[in-house]
Amino acid sequence: MNYFEVFALPRRLGLDADDLQRRFYELSRRHHPDFHQAAPPEAQARALEASALVNAAYRTLRDPIARVEYLLCLEEGRAAGDGADVKPAAPPALLAEMFEIQAALEEARSGGLDAAARATLAAQRARLLERSRDAERRLTGPLARAWDEGPEADRPCVLAACREALATRAYLRTVIQDLSRALGEDEESSVSNRRH
Amino acid sequence: MSRIVGIDLGTTNSLVAYVDEQSGLPRVIPDRDGRVLLPSVVSFTPEGVLVGEPAKRQLVRRPGSTVYSVKRFMGRGFEDVREELRYFPFSVAPAEGIVRIAVGGREVTPPEVSAVVLRALKERAEGHFGEAIERAVVTVPAYFNDSQRQATKDAGRIAGLDVVRIVNEPTAASLAYGLHQLARGVIAIYDLGGGTFDISILRVKDGVFEVLATNGNTHLGGDDFDRALVEWLLDDIRARHGADLSGDPEAMQELRLAAEAAKIRLSAGERTALTLPFADFTYHREILRGELEELIEPLVQATLAPCRMALADAGLPASTIDEVVLVGGSTRVPMVRRRVQELFGKAPHSQLNPDEVVALGAAVQAQILAGGITHMLLLDVTPLSLGLETLGGVASALIPRNTTIPTGARELFTTSVDGQTVVDLHVVQGERELARDCRSLARFELRGIDPMPAGMPKIEVTFLIDANGILQVHAKELRTGKAASIEVTPTYGLADADVARMVEESYAYAEADVHARLLIEARNEADTVMTHVERALRQGADLVPAGELAAIRAALDALRQERDGGNTELIVARTVALNQITEPLATRLMDAALRAALASRRVAEIMESP
Numbered sequence: 127m128n129y130f131e132v133f134a135l136p137r138r139l140g141l142d143a144d145d146l147q148r149r150f151y152e153l154s155r156r157h158h159p160d161f162h163q164a165a166p167p168e169a170q171a172r173a174l175e176a177s178a179l180v181n182a183a184y185r186t187l188r189d190p191i192a193r194v195e196y197l198l199c200l201e202e203g204r205a206a207g208d209g210a211d212v213k214p215a216a217p218p219a220l221l222a223e224m225f226e227i228q229a230a231l232e233e234a235r236s237g238g239l240d241a242a243a244r245a246t247l248a249a250q251r252a253r254l255l256e257r258s259r260d261a262e263r264r265l266t267g268p269l270a271r272a273w274d275e276g277p278e279a280d281r282p283c284v285l286a287a288c289r290e291a292l293a294t295r296a297y298l299r300t301v302i303q304d305l306s307r308a309l310g311e312d313e314e315s316s317v318s319n320r321r322h
Numbered sequence: 323m324s325r326i327v328g329i330d331l332g333t334t335n336s337l338v339a340y341v342d343e344q345s346g347l348p349r350v351i352p353d354r355d356g357r358v359l360l361p362s363v364v365s366f367t368p369e370g371v372l373v374g375e376p377a378k379r380q381l382v383r384r385p386g387s388t389v390y391s392v393k394r395f396m397g398r399g400f401e402d403v404r405e406e407l408r409y410f411p412f413s414v415a416p417a418e419g420i421v422r423i424a425v426g427g428r429e430v431t432p433p434e435v436s437a438v439v440l441r442a443l444k445e446r447a448e449g450h451f452g453e454a455i456e457r458a459v460v461t462v463p464a465y466f467n468d469s470q471r472q473a474t475k476d477a478g479r480i481a482g483l484d485v486v487r488i489v490n491e492p493t494a495a496s497l498a499y500g501l502h503q504l505a506r507g508v509i510a511i512y513d514l515g516g517g518t519f520d521i522s523i524l525r526v527k528d529g530v531f532e533v534l535a536t537n538g539n540t541h542l543g544g545d546d547f548d549r550a551l552v553e554w555l556l557d558d559i560r561a562r563h564g565a566d567l568s569g570d571p572e573a574m575q576e577l578r579l580a581a582e583a584a585k586i587r588l589s590a591g592e593r594t595a596l597t598l599p600f601a602d603f604t605y606h607r608e609i610l611r612g613e614l615e616e617l618i619e620p621l622v623q624a625t626l627a628p629c630r631m632a633l634a635d636a637g638l639p640a641s642t643i644d645e646v647v648l649v650g651g652s653t654r655v656p657m658v659r660r661r662v663q664e665l666f667g668k669a670p671h672s673q674l675n676p677d678e679v680v681a682l683g684a685a686v687q688a689q690i691l692a693g694g695i696t697h698m699l700l701l702d703v704t705p706l707s708l709g710l711e712t713l714g715g716v717a718s719a720l721i722p723r724n725t726t727i728p729t730g731a732r733e734l735f736t737t738s739v740d741g742q743t744v745v746d747l748h749v750v751q752g753e754r755e756l757a758r759d760c761r762s763l764a765r766f767e768l769r770g771i772d773p774m775p776a777g778m779p780k781i782e783v784t785f786l787i788d789a790n791g792i793l794q795v796h797a798k799e800l801r802t803g804k805a806a807s808i809e810v811t812p813t814y815g816l817a818d819a820d821v822a823r824m825v826e827e828s829y830a831y832a833e834a835d836v837h838a839r840l841l842i843e844a845r846n847e848a849d850t851v852m853t854h855v856e857r858a859l860r861q862g863a864d865l866v867p868a869g870e871l872a873a874i875r876a877a878l879d880a881l882r883q884e885r886d887g888g889n890t891e892l893i894v895a896r897t898v899a900l901n902q903i904t905e906p907l908a909t910r911l912m913d914a915a916l917r918a919a920l921a922s923r924r925v926a927e928i929m930e931s932p
Contacts, residue, residue, distance in 0.1 A: 185725060
């Protein structure tokens with residue numbers, strides 16, 4: 127059973143968060159081990175499995191980006207690993223800029239950073255963060271709508287575009303993390319394990 | 323099915339509670355003297371094991387064999403606790419694996435010590451209901467890792483309790499608040515106890531208590547406030563009396579107890595004083611609240627970073643929190659309240675008694691499991707990421723922190739050498755990138771793989787974190803569909819065989835414990851009676867005929883001789899005899915006292931009348 131099926135939802139990227147939460151609470155009430163304490167061991171084991179599946183499905187689908195990653199897995203017939211299946215790839219348009227950033231990072235690692243270099247790195251990080259958000263907006267906006275509402279025939283193209291946006295985003299996040307580390311900032315602050 | 327009770331197994335105090343069928347409300351169960359809090363102190367005396375108040379009274383008399391704050395040692399290894407051992411008067415031997423405490427000629431593990439506390443609460447509940455209690459929900463700090471949770475479950479088993487659920491303390495508190503309709507929306511529970519700190523962010527909606535994120539520190543609490551104050555007092559004593567008390571376990575214990583009491587007084591008052599008579603000098607010191615606050619400021623600050631991380635993980639700014647609830651005795655400290663208010667920009671509240679609310683919540687969860695409450699559901703999370711050690715010692719994440727439990731992950735494994743029949747897995751918990759910086763949970767050995775060329779076997783391993791936050795591991799060879807057998811070696815835990823042996827031993831101890839308690843009670847009673855008789859003889863010797871006086875003295879000597887022996891019945895018999903023989907004297911003294919009182923009252927009445 128895939129995550130959309132768990133919630134009896136069609137494979138769409140546009141989801142109403144409140145409706146999803148209602149379904150999640152309803153299924154939790156049905157399957158949570160708390161309500162199967164008196165059941166025989168096999169039934170308890172089934173409740174545990176079912177409850178774990180419901181939780182995994184909710185965790186993935188409530189996050190619009192993880193939702194796209196999951197849909198990609200489904201459509202490409204791959205097993206769903208928690209979203210990390212898209213290999214990071216540098217967007218071609220950014221390559222020149224990336225060389226510059228990597229060089230600056232090297233320098234930061236070998237020696238100290240002076241104030242000017244810090245400012246440059248921080249500015250670059252802000253720019254990359256904005257680009258990463260751009261990719262996210264593309265995924266949750268036009269691409270999600272194209273998948274949900276566009277003609278069937280366009281779908282392979284939409285998926286390819288999603289894949290590219292996800293790869294860009296994954297790449298940018300790695301570089302942003304490196305920059306944060308070089309700037310001596312706790313990585314938790316910029317790339318935390320966020321839910322929303 | 324039998325009743326399920328809720329137990330708060332605290333660093334400083336423990337409690338047991340249940341949900342009253344009639345009112346549907348949770349209630350704590352007091353002991354025979356009406357006390358609700360059972361001090362989490364266990365004393366190993368030559369006569370047997372004491373727990374609670376009687377054990378607490380042994381803290382200064384027998385510092386080396388009286389164990390307190392053992393929760394700090396649960397599920398831990400020697401290296402983890404080495405730093406703080408100097409604060410404890412009992413000794414812990416350096417050894418691999420689980421901590422072992424040397425007390426009175428034997429070694430005990432933290433689960434065994436906790437089991438003594440749990441058994442006392444079990445007996446308290448049994449006395450209350452007049453029936454056997456075999457199942458309990460026990461709370462742990464939300465930030466407890468797998469080993470610490472497992473150790474708590476083991477403690478239950480040793481005490482003869484089936485721990486049907488481990489619940490996180492802050493979430494338990496939220497259930498108690500929720501039941502009383504005192505919390506709704508998005509709430510933050512700030513729980514600072516004797517030895518641990520937790521912060522949990524929850525959404526309470528439609529009867530579902532969904533934990534969004536949790537964080538904390540399992541080694542930060544009121545104990546650390548006390549230590550800071552003790553260090554400061556030690557310096558002051560060194561400066562003013564030229565004495566170093568740090569090597570004297572009895573003095574250190576007195577100092578710790580006095581510091582704790584002073585800290586508590588400073589939550590209500592602006593200043594307090596302590597006077598401690600030591601062998602060579604009497605130490606007197608006035609302490610201002612500001613002085614204490616300066617000492618604990620860094621500790622209070624240390625609770626704020628986990629709060630910010632929990633908010634970040636929940637994806638919520640502090641301003642969106644609807645309510646902030648305080649739990650745990652240490653939240654009575656005014657500075658803690660101030661800092662929490664500053665962080666969340668909102669006055670925190672604690673309508674329910676912060677000492678009792680966790681036990682009340684545990685009772686609510688127990689009632690949910692028993693089927694007595696059906697409209698409430700708690701969805702908790704795993705506090706720490708779970709990972710596997712992979713090539714090069716890197717921890718590869720299987721389940722990220724703050725994932726709603728139950729939750730699972732599957733991984734495929736294969737062999738790296740031809741004919742290999744065993745695969746080793748090392749499971750760790752924590753947020754660091756290298757496995758050695760994370761917490762080692764256990765090593766799993768997958769056995770019985772058919773010999774095949776390297777890379778041929780496909781072993782699917784399922785990691786499942788259950789609703790207790792405890793890991794279960796199953797493995798299957800996919801080609802054959804055969805379940806692989808798994809041998810588990812917990813890094814800081816007890817093997818199943820150890821627990822089984824401890825369960826056996828605990829029955830023997832339980833027997834000895836009853837005897838020890840009776841003996842000590844008999845001695846206390848003997849002491850009380852002897853003190854009274856001696857005082858009576860001093861006051862009223864002229865009221866006693868010579869023959870009676872000789873008989874009283876003989877009975878007194880007979881009891882005094884027997885008091886330190888181990889024969890409980892004889893002590894009781896001689897105490898009764900002494901009591902009887904002094905009855906006429908007591909009556910005469912009472913009459914005399916009454917006459918004197920009447921006389922003085924008459925004087926007092928005359929003085930008061932206009």
